[in-house]
Amino acid sequence: MDADELLEKYAKGERRFYSANLRGANLRGANLSGIELNGTDLSAADLSGATLNKVSLNNANLSRASLSGANLSGVMGDSVNLSRADISGADLSGASMNSANLSNANLDKANLSGANLISANLSSASLGETNLNGANLSNANLSSASLGEANLNEANLSNANLTEADLAGADLRWAILANVKLKEAKLQGAKLRALDLRKWDLSDWKLTDADMVAANLSHTNLSKACLQGANLENASLEGANLMGATLDGANLKKADLTNANTYGASFNDADFSGAIMPDGEIYKPKASDREITKQEPSSKQLTSMTRKIIRTEQAPAPVGPYNQAIVASGQMVFVAGQIAIDPRINGILYPDDVKKQAEQVMANLQAILTEAGATFKDVVKTTVFLADMNDFAAVNAVYARYFDEATAPARACVQVSRLPKDVLVEIDCIAVI
Numbered sequence: 080m081d082a083d084e085l086l087e088k089y090a091k092g093e094r095r096f097y098s099a100n101l102r103g104a105n106l107r108g109a110n111l112s113g114i115e116l117n118g119t120d121l122s123a124a125d126l127s128g129a130t131l132n133k134v135s136l137n138n139a140n141l142s143r144a145s146l147s148g149a150n151l152s153g154v155m156g157d158s159v160n161l162s163r164a165d166i167s168g169a170d171l172s173g174a175s176m177n178s179a180n181l182s183n184a185n186l187d188k189a190n191l192s193g194a195n196l197i198s199a200n201l202s203s204a205s206l207g208e209t210n211l212n213g214a215n216l217s218n219a220n221l222s223s224a225s226l227g228e229a230n231l232n233e234a235n236l237s238n239a240n241l242t243e244a245d246l247a248g249a250d251l252r253w254a255i256l257a258n259v260k261l262k263e264a265k266l267q268g269a270k271l272r273a274l275d276l277r278k279w280d281l282s283d284w285k286l287t288d289a290d291m292v293a294a295n296l297s298h299t300n301l302s303k304a305c306l307q308g309a310n311l312e313n314a315s316l317e318g319a320n321l322m323g324a325t326l327d328g329a330n331l332k333k334a335d336l337t338n339a340n341t342y343g344a345s346f347n348d349a350d351f352s353g354a355i356m357p358d359g360e361i362y363k364p365k366a367s368d369r370e371i372t373k374q375e376p377s378s379k380q381l382t383s384m385t386r387k388i389i390r391t392e393q394a395p396a397p398v399g400p401y402n403q404a405i406v407a408s409g410q411m412v413f414v415a416g417q418i419a420i421d422p423r424i425n426g427i428l429y430p431d432d433v434k435k436q437a438e439q440v441m442a443n444l445q446a447i448l449t450e451a452g453a454t455f456k457d458v459v460k461t462t463v464f465l466a467d468m469n470d471f472a473a474v475n476a477v478y479a480r481y482f483d484e485a486t487a488p489a490r491a492c493v494q495v496s497r498l499p500k501d502v503l504v505e506i507d508c509i510a511v512i
Contacts, residue, residue: 082106089114112150127165142180172210192230217255282320297335341424349428356423388486400479401490407459407511412451416464416507417443418499433470433503437477440506445481448510455481457510463492464505474504 082104085096089111098118108128115135122140127147136156141164149169156176167187177197184204192212199219208228215235222240228248237257241264248268256274267287271294280300288308297317304324312332319339327347335355351362387406390396397403419436420443421428429435448454463478465471471492482488488508498505 082109107145132170147185336424341426344424344426345430346421346424346426346428347430347432351423357425358423360423362423397484397487400475400482400484400487401461402487403489409511412448412453412457412510412512414444414447414451414508414510416462416505417447418502418505419443420500422446427500427502430501431503433467434473434477436503437474437506440504441477441481444506444508448508451510451512453510453512456486457512458482458488458508459511460488460509461490462507463490464498465492465494466498466501466503468494470503478506 080096080099080101082101085099085101085104085106086109088096094113095115096119097115099116099120101119101121101124104121104124106129107125109126110130111134112130112132113134114131116139117135117137118139119136120140121144123143124141125145126141126149127145129146129149131146131149131151131154133153134151134155136154136159138158139156140160142160142162144161144164146161146164146166146169149166151166151169151171152173154171154174154176156174156179158178158180159176160180161184162180163183164181165185166181166189167185168189169186170190171194172190172192174191174194176199177195179196179199181204182200182202184201186209187205187207188209189206190210191214192210194211194214196214196216196219199216201216201219201221201224203223204221204225206224206226206229209226210230211234212230213233214231216239217235217237219236219239221244222242223244224241225245226249227245229246230250231254232250233253234251235255236259237255238259240260242260243263244261245265246269247265248270249266250270251274252270252272254274256276261284263283265285266289267285268289269286270290272290273293274291275295276299277295278298279296281296281304282300282302284301284304286304286306286309289306290310291314292310293313294311295315296319297315298319299316300320301324302320302322304321306324306326306329308328309326310330311334312330314331314334316339317335317337319336321339321341321344323343325345326349327345329346329349331349331351331354333353334351336357337355337359339357341357354362356362388402389406390403417440419427419429419439421439422443427436428439445455448457463474465474
């Protein structure tokens with residue numbers, strides 16, 4: 080049967096054309112609504128722009144067919160073969176295509192809202208900017224499919240295979256993701272708002288710039304995941320594993336990180352405003368984030384300490400916030416070398432910013448001195464260790480905010496080959512109270 084014969088019979092009211100051979104037929108722009116083509120061979124046929132709403136295509140073969148811009152709304156196409164077909168821009172809303180073969184098909188900008196694609200094969204299919212809102216893709220195979228900017232809002236993806244799929248910028252808000260396989264999927268910039276991902280294994284996931292506002296990630300494994308620039312505002316990360324994760328520039332405002340494991344995680348320039356930190360405390364800017372004021376003596380401080388500044392013209396004059404020597408008597412406090420670990424996350428927030436690291440180091444020293452009943456005014460000796468002596472000026476500028484030049488402690492500064500956790504600066508001190 081050729082295209083002309085089909086169209087002639089259709090015009091006369093005939094609708095059933097089961098198992099017909101229409102391979103390569105030119106039916107461009109034809110109106111065949113309601114036609115029944117079950118089992119028909121339409122491989123390589125041209126149906127672009129055709130009206131095929133409510134057509135029955137069960138078990139039909141449309142491999143390599145052109146259906147671009149066609150109206151296939153409400154089509155019945157269970158087990159239909161559309162592999163390598165061009166269906167771009169077509170309307171398949173409300174279609175039933177369970178167990179259909181759409182592997183390597185082009186579905187870019189197609190409308191599949193509300194479609195049933197249960198157990199369909201969409202491996203390596205192109206679905207860029209496709210509308211799959213409310214579609215049922217349970218048990219579907221979408222491995223290596225391209226779904227960039229696709230709308231999967233409220234779609235059912237339970238038990239679907241999305242291994243190595245490209246979901247960059249895709250909208251997955253309120254999607255059902257029970258038992259979905261997403262290993263090595265690309266989710267950069269994806270919209271994952273309010274999703275329930277509790278106890279999921281998201282280790283090594285690529286979630287750069289992902290929108291995860293109010294997502295439930297409690298007890299989720301995010302080890303070595305890339306969440307750079309991700310929006311995690313109001314997200315629940317309680318008990319989450321963030322070991323080695325990258326969260327540079329992430330928005331963690333009002334996020335709950337209670338009992339989260341942040342060892343080795345990177346939070347460079349992350350925003351923790353109002354967040355609950357792993358220790359259960361609400362995030363507050365550290366002392367170095369606020370205007371530095373010289374400390375007043377602690378109420379715990381003993382009064383038996385004596386202190387004398389040593390100055391002699393027989394030795395080089397100080398060229399910074401330190402003195403040649405200090406004579407002091409009293410109880411000695413030896414403070415271990417401090418690096419830029421932020422105790423709120425047990426990690427380094429600024430791995431490449433020596434100024435920010437120096438501020439954190441000074442905040443750590445201040446906290447220890449305060450607990451010991453001392454202040455920076457009681458410090459008689461410091462040692463500054465730098466990974467690069469070119470950083471001296473930046474570190475010295477921070478250091479000087481904590482010590483008056485006239486009463487500053489004696490100091491040594493050395494460059495070393497390497498510091499713990501590859502930080503840029505470490506400082507220890509001795510105080511007498």
